[in-house]
Amino acid sequence: MTPTAAKTLRATVASVPGALSLAVFLVICATALAAPILGLPDPADMAFALYQPPSAEHWLGTDNFGRDILSRVVWGAQVALTVAVGAALLSILIGSALGAIAGYFGGWVDGLLSRVFDIFLLIPTFFLILLIVALFGASLPLTIVAIALTTWPRSARLMRSQVLTLKSRVYVQAALAAGAPHWWVIVRHVIPNGIAPIITDGTILMGMAILTEAGLSFLGLGDQNLVSWGSMIFEGQRHLRLAPWMSIAPGVALLLLVASLNLLGDSINFAMNPQLRTRGGAPKRRATTAPPAGETAPAADTPILEVDDLRLVYHAGARRIAAVDGVSFTLPRGGSLGIVGESGCGKSSLGSALLQTMPNNAELTSGTIRFDGRAIVLGGKPVVENGRSRIDALRWTRMATIFQSAMNALNPVTTVRRQMMDALRLHKPGISREEATARIAEVFAMIGIPASRMNAYPHQLSGGMRQRAMIALSLILEPELVIADEPTTALDMLIQDQILGEIADLRERLNLSLILVSHDMGAVAESCDVVAVMYAGRIVEIAPTQRIFGNPAHPYTRTLIGALPSLTGPLEELESLPATDTAAAAAATGCRFAHACPAATDLCRRAAPPAVPLGAGHVSECHYAEDFAAEPSSEPHAAPAAAKEARA
Amino acid sequence: MRLLRYFLFRLLQMFPIALFIVVINFALIHLAPGDVSILLAGEGADPEYMQSIRESYGLDRPLHEQLGAYLGQILQGDLGLSFRTREPVIDIIAERIPATLLLAGTALVLASIAGVAIGAVMARRPGSALDTAVTTLSISLFSIPVFWLGLMLILLFAVTLRWLPSSGMVSIAGPREGLGFVLDVVRHMILPVTALAAVWLGQYVRLSRASVSETLAEPYVTTARAIGFPERRVMTRFALRNAMLPIVTVLGLELGLLLSGAVLTETVFSWPGLGRLIYEAILSRDTPVIMGAFLIMSFTVMLAALLTDLLYAALDPRVRL
Amino acid sequence: MSRPILQLDALRMVYNADPGILARLSGRADPPVIAADDVSLDLHPGQTLAVVGESGSGKTTAGRIATLQERPTAGRVLYEGEDVTALTGAALKAFRAKVQMIFQNPYDALNPRLTVGQSLAEPLTLHGLVPRAGLRAAVIEMLEAVELRPAESFADAFPSELSGGQLQRIAIARALIIKPRVVIADEPVSMLDVSIRSGVMNLMRGIQRDTGVTYLYITHDLSVARYMADRIAVMYLGAVLEEGPAETLISRAAHPYTRLLIQAVPEHRASATRRTRIRLPGDAASQAGLPSGCRFHPRCPLAQPICREKAPPLAPVGAAHRAACHFADDVQTHGLGAATAATA
Numbered sequence A: 001m002t003p004t005a006a007k008t009l010r011a012t013v014a015s016v017p018g019a020l021s022l023a024v025f026l027v028i029c030a031t032a033l034a035a036p037i038l039g040l041p042d043p044a045d046m047a048f049a050l051y052q053p054p055s056a057e058h059w060l061g062t063d064n065f066g067r068d069i070l071s072r073v074v075w076g077a078q079v080a081l082t083v084a085v086g087a088a089l090l091s092i093l094i095g096s097a098l099g100a101i102a103g104y105f106g107g108w109v110d111g112l113l114s115r116v117f118d119i120f121l122l123i124p125t126f127f128l129i130l131l132i133v134a135l136f137g138a139s140l141p142l143t144i145v146a147i148a149l150t151t152w153p154r155s156a157r158l159m160r161s162q163v164l165t166l167k168s169r170v171y172v173q174a175a176l177a178a179g180a181p182h183w184w185v186i187v188r189h190v191i192p193n194g195i196a197p198i199i200t201d202g203t204i205l206m207g208m209a210i211l212t213e214a215g216l217s218f219l220g221l222g223d224q225n226l227v228s229w230g231s232m233i234f235e236g237q238r239h240l241r242l243a244p245w246m247s248i249a250p251g252v253a254l255l256l257l258v259a260s261l262n263l264l265g266d267s268i269n270f271a272m273n274p275q276l277r278t279r280g281g282a283p284k285r286r287a288t289t290a291p292p293a294g295e296t297a298p299a300a301d302t303p304i305l306e307v308d309d310l311r312l313v314y315h316a317g318a319r320r321i322a323a324v325d326g327v328s329f330t331l332p333r334g335g336s337l338g339i340v341g342e343s344g345c346g347k348s349s350l351g352s353a354l355l356q357t358m359p360n361n362a363e364l365t366s367g368t369i370r371f372d373g374r375a376i377v378l379g380g381k382p383v384v385e386n387g388r389s390r391i392d393a394l395r396w397t398r399m400a401t402i403f404q405s406a407m408n409a410l411n412p413v414t415t416v417r418r419q420m421m422d423a424l425r426l427h428k429p430g431i432s433r434e435e436a437t438a439r440i441a442e443v444f445a446m447i448g449i450p451a452s453r454m455n456a457y458p459h460q461l462s463g464g465m466r467q468r469a470m471i472a473l474s475l476i477l478e479p480e481l482v483i484a485d486e487p488t489t490a491l492d493m494l495i496q497d498q499i500l501g502e503i504a505d506l507r508e509r510l511n512l513s514l515i516l517v518s519h520d521m522g523a524v525a526e527s528c529d530v531v532a533v534m535y536a537g538r539i540v541e542i543a544p545t546q547r548i549f550g551n552p553a554h555p556y557t558r559t560l561i562g563a564l565p566s567l568t569g570p571l572e573e574l575e576s577l578p579a580t581d582t583a584a585a586a587a588a589t590g591c592r593f594a595h596a597c598p599a600a601t602d603l604c605r606r607a608a609p610p611a612v613p614l615g616a617g618h619v620s621e622c623h624y625a626e627d628f629a630a631e632p633s634s635e636p637h638a639a640p641a642a643a644k645e646a647r648a
Numbered sequence B: 001m002r003l004l005r006y007f008l009f010r011l012l013q014m015f016p017i018a019l020f021i022v023v024i025n026f027a028l029i030h031l032a033p034g035d036v037s038i039l040l041a042g043e044g045a046d047p048e049y050m051q052s053i054r055e056s057y058g059l060d061r062p063l064h065e066q067l068g069a070y071l072g073q074i075l076q077g078d079l080g081l082s083f084r085t086r087e088p089v090i091d092i093i094a095e096r097i098p099a100t101l102l103l104a105g106t107a108l109v110l111a112s113i114a115g116v117a118i119g120a121v122m123a124r125r126p127g128s129a130l131d132t133a134v135t136t137l138s139i140s141l142f143s144i145p146v147f148w149l150g151l152m153l154i155l156l157f158a159v160t161l162r163w164l165p166s167s168g169m170v171s172i173a174g175p176r177e178g179l180g181f182v183l184d185v186v187r188h189m190i191l192p193v194t195a196l197a198a199v200w201l202g203q204y205v206r207l208s209r210a211s212v213s214e215t216l217a218e219p220y221v222t223t224a225r226a227i228g229f230p231e232r233r234v235m236t237r238f239a240l241r242n243a244m245l246p247i248v249t250v251l252g253l254e255l256g257l258l259l260s261g262a263v264l265t266e267t268v269f270s271w272p273g274l275g276r277l278i279y280e281a282i283l284s285r286d287t288p289v290i291m292g293a294f295l296i297m298s299f300t301v302m303l304a305a306l307l308t309d310l311l312y313a314a315l316d317p318r319v320r321l
Numbered sequence C: 001m002s003r004p005i006l007q008l009d010a011l012r013m014v015y016n017a018d019p020g021i022l023a024r025l026s027g028r029a030d031p032p033v034i035a036a037d038d039v040s041l042d043l044h045p046g047q048t049l050a051v052v053g054e055s056g057s058g059k060t061t062a063g064r065i066a067t068l069q070e071r072p073t074a075g076r077v078l079y080e081g082e083d084v085t086a087l088t089g090a091a092l093k094a095f096r097a098k099v100q101m102i103f104q105n106p107y108d109a110l111n112p113r114l115t116v117g118q119s120l121a122e123p124l125t126l127h128g129l130v131p132r133a134g135l136r137a138a139v140i141e142m143l144e145a146v147e148l149r150p151a152e153s154f155a156d157a158f159p160s161e162l163s164g165g166q167l168q169r170i171a172i173a174r175a176l177i178i179k180p181r182v183v184i185a186d187e188p189v190s191m192l193d194v195s196i197r198s199g200v201m202n203l204m205r206g207i208q209r210d211t212g213v214t215y216l217y218i219t220h221d222l223s224v225a226r227y228m229a230d231r232i233a234v235m236y237l238g239a240v241l242e243e244g245p246a247e248t249l250i251s252r253a254a255h256p257y258t259r260l261l262i263q264a265v266p267e268h269r270a271s272a273t274r275r276t277r278i279r280l281p282g283d284a285a286s287q288a289g290l291p292s293g294c295r296f297h298p299r300c301p302l303a304q305p306i307c308r309e310k311a312p313p314l315a316p317v318g319a320a321h322r323a324a325c326h327f328a329d330d331v332q333t334h335g336l337g338a339a340t341a342a343t344a
Helices: A003-014 A016-037 A069-105 A107-122 A125-136 A140-167 A170-177 A182-218 A229-238 A245-272 A347-354 A390-394 A416-427 A433-447 A463-475 A493-510 A521-527 A545-550 A555-562 A583-587 A602-606 A625-630 A641-647 B002-031 B036-041 B047-056 B063-075 B089-123 B129-143 B146-160 B178-216 B219-227 B231-253 B255-269 B274-283 B287-315 C021-026 C059-066 C089-098 C116-127 C132-145 C151-155 C164-176 C194-211 C222-228 C246-251 C256-264 C305-309 C328-343
Strands: A305-316 A319-331 A336-340 A362-371 A374-378 A399-402 A481-485 A513-518 A530-535 A538-544 C006-015 C033-043 C048-052 C074-079 C099-102 C182-186 C214-219 C231-236 C239-245 C315-318 C321-323
Touching (some): A003 A016, A069 A107, A069 A182, A125 B255, A140 A182, A182 A229, A182 B255, A305 A347, A319 A347, A319 A538, A347 A481, A347 A513, A433 A493, A463 A481, A493 C256, A538 A555, B002 B063, B036 B047, B036 B287, B089 B178, B089 B287, B146 B255, B178 B255, B219 B231, B231 B255, B255 B274, B255 B287, C006 C059, C033 C048, C033 C074, C048 C222, C059 C214, C089 C099, C089 C116, C116 C132, C116 C164, C132 C151, C164 C194, C194 C222, C222 C231, C231 C256, C315 C328
Parallel strands (some): A481 A513, C048 C231, C182 C214
Antiparallel strands (some): A305 A319, C231 C239, C239 C321
């Protein structure tokens, strides 16, 4: 068993509904299989008194012919399971074969087959089965075939979409490019990776088949020679007043079996995609705190933003991941700070903490955030004043954000203009339509969106225009501080450059304070006065932009700068880190970067480095910061002399 | 204008499907054991009528001509005569449709509104104990055989408690007009609507829970919260509006499934609709009626799918018209 | 210059050329997309040719055609002078053993149900190059070659246990394990973290030094292209706009688009001062609905009336250096300041 399958099984059994439904299902299966050896009376034997209510002798009573109902329910389980397994298997076999062919080969084959699947979806299947059984006469095999004939398109569509996704997966492409024949790719790569959802859906199919058979039997179209729960209810209906137990028992059995199958399918699905259970949701109610005493009114030189010892933890199951691990910085009014780091370093989490838009599984465990001298977060808790959270009072009017990937950050079913209008009216309820429209036009002109695109939906705009619309939305209420989280990722080079230019221009023109989060040193270089480099949840170096490029005092910063090829400088071998995982680094004692650092010494592995002030706002968390700072950045490979000595 | 063109295009696409359904019907008649003319006319029909059936369906001619004749009959709206009552099948069905619409429509509206609301509320607290309980409960709900649920409701509320009538649409000696008539019908509707709506409710709760939780995880919802929209606005304007799209699709696609539930419910409650008609036809082996009902049901489902398509196109600006 | 090992000759690739009757009737036909328009590129043995372009430039299509994953609408692929465009069956398999591919997304590069060792052994098994007993040793050797040590434990790992950089090294190993002569690499580092990128690029350069393999390196980043390649071809909307030796192309760029790309590269090593930007008139273009005349003219700061009317040919502007611009000479000497020169 591969690790995924084992994990899925474990996760399924770990959930209450999963364990319960699996147990019920297994008990029913076992009972059905053991029917002949349970010592029950013959289900067809009319040996007992008629209409006996449940008693010690007949646990579920007897029916209108004096047959033992318990025995009939147990034997009925065999029929139900036969129908379920037979119809589901047949349906999956036909469906996945045709679905796989349609998805894998595409073109006109797919066109034709998909049409057929769609047509079947539109046929009211129950009536078709009913018609088939009515015309051909009732028998169990026919019922099974009829059910499978009407449900296979469901499996086919599922398989087709699986295969379509898998076909574009890199490992499938790579196998084909390596010269693998189609059958090899299908057997080795496509089916093993695509079958899981189809098996899961099989449980749902089984439930559907059982209910369909029961429905047919209830309409009198069941196989007369077999004991089926549906036909038991059919018979029980006529004696409902006299012997209600005749209909209750088989119904409960049906409900238990079908519900256990459906719940099982649902649990497996959740086990395979755990995010389905917990994603989304309303913002969690968090503990709040009162404003601190003795706050002074902001002065002209009060920094727009002060962050002190901020810590943000993600809860993933039982694990706690410290994404932001003690970050402090100060942003003067009108200043701009670039936060640079690689994936998983905590830069986006930091950005989301500033506006309090983090997901529910994230929690601030400590730290203070002050906006214009007033605390909005204190000890990790949002500050509430007069029943309203202070951050809510700042939102968009004084502090706005430009999100990553504007494709999804704008509401897809509303025009861009309407979204701006809504934001304006929310915060300026009295604004007239004309004023609002004028303001929107003004912002659009400022950011370079042609007026003709105002009424476009987000999907009608190109990537660059969408990102511009996002920027326009963030500026609509003239905020003082804008936090831009990777505003140009996924855009083409020229557009990226243009938009970074727009942001830098706007900052100057509007005297904005700006925090620019990016993975790209180059992107922040131009628009930011100060650059902070984050690694494993901490700011490891912060300095005025010129200094951080001229005299980087942290080996990680040096790697980031040295790892980028130059277009104009001399061609030299690039710096690189060993192929290790950065995420694991945070857990280590000592310096977080020691495991990958080319200049690491025993001291680095033993003790966490202090924040070393280097003057002019330059701080580096490295034991050898002063030595690094003393050496110009043109020799990226060289470790400072002191570190070399320590290693020797 | 564009919507009209889209509608016509979709309508055009429906023709091959309709044809396909008619062909299935035709094929089944010919594959089924027994004489085709008996299946079409019903057992024990008089020789004269049998002869007229043979002629109008061209049963002596080659198969493809028979198909042509069969199509011609259906195009004229001629679904044959019920062998039991000797009335045109199309009239019998038309007479029963309002009752089914009343029952299924009421249940659908109740179940979808309540289901979407409950699902949306659950999506706000994903993974909570309440959410797990409601999910489990709604799965159990749609695992109940609807006819059995109907019986149990009758047992409890009609037989034991005697609060509500157990069958039919109107009381035998009840009022035939005015408010009294309406109230009488409503009293008769309560149990079957409850049975049907309960089973569908499970579906909609799950559907809406999944759809809303997905949209709540979308970045544009985060944007809305960052802008400062109150949660209520975020929920209606951003989450529900977008979540409706998949819900509408499934609603249209699963109408066929819903109708099968209606048939079974009508049977239990002797509700004088299409379902009851089909049940009676099965009992008396009235094949023309069964086939006619299948055709009408199929066309209804197709029409519903078409309407959902249009609704979807109106809701989602991304649909290319 | 040596004889090219792989040549793309006047490739043309059109998607949605025939939308079908139903789609046309309903007016829902997707417009045809010209992904490659008369693209000719030569790969010389032991060298690297970088193809640079933004999304929609046709650079990936060129790569997919070079590996015969897709067949061109028109034009030829030549391997050692022989036309291989229509190869099938055993001959195609033999071609694949010589021309391999590295893909962009490392996180998706390996079948999650197979161990790294099983994935690496697959190409060897397919081509029957190593007997069963020798597979393990060959895999270990290859893992060592891409600097994944201890190789034994990497061979037994599942992809989900590895980081992006490690996965991409394995993907490189899988492409190289059957010792191909040409490797097409489609943005192999663009999804990796900056600090990991350079390691992968250095690895690829080292392997080229050691084995003399030829690369077609597809990237959107001109500075990466310069680091990796001997020659660079700049593509835009399905056509090559400029091609030449890496250093020459960057220092003496003859196409305004190349000049703009050079300007847009954030040069952090240079002082972090503000640059003057030219605000481009147009927005990113799409392949559907190609403009008339020069395909770059709607965004070109130097566009003249002739650019709207006449498409410039890809003409020589220096030694082994070609550019498709009516004002190539002006641009080469005056840069984007050529606007004044052209209008004067």
